[in-house]
Amino acid sequence: MAEFQKIAKTSEIIDGEVMPFYLDGIGIAICNINNNYYAFRDECSHETFPLADGDIEGENIVCIYHGAEFDVKTGEAICLPAIEPVEVYELKVEGDDILIKI
Ligand code: FES
Secondary structure (H helix, E strand, C coil): CCCCCEEEEEECCCCCEEEEEECCCEEEEEEEEECEEEEEEECCCCCCCCHHHEECCCCCCCCCCCCCCECCCCCCHHHCCCCCCCCEEEEEEEEEECCCCC
């Protein structure tokens, strides 16, 4: 059973931004929306480019490469050219630390 592991500090991700991290060899993007944090696989389901290069719009991450959009809470693909979802991960904040379960 997966345990929560520390992956980042809250101060590393300012409101409205998305940042790339690695844990156990997996690229993980974490975004901050109104000081709520969401994590998802840092790999677009269209052509595997990093989603952390993209932009947050509302509650979606927009892939900078070909414009696909994903819901950061569910990973659902909501805009072509992506069809498949991206994996999302459970997070919790303890003090200044962001912990993730992968
Ligand atoms: S790699 Fe993300 S839309 Fe193509």
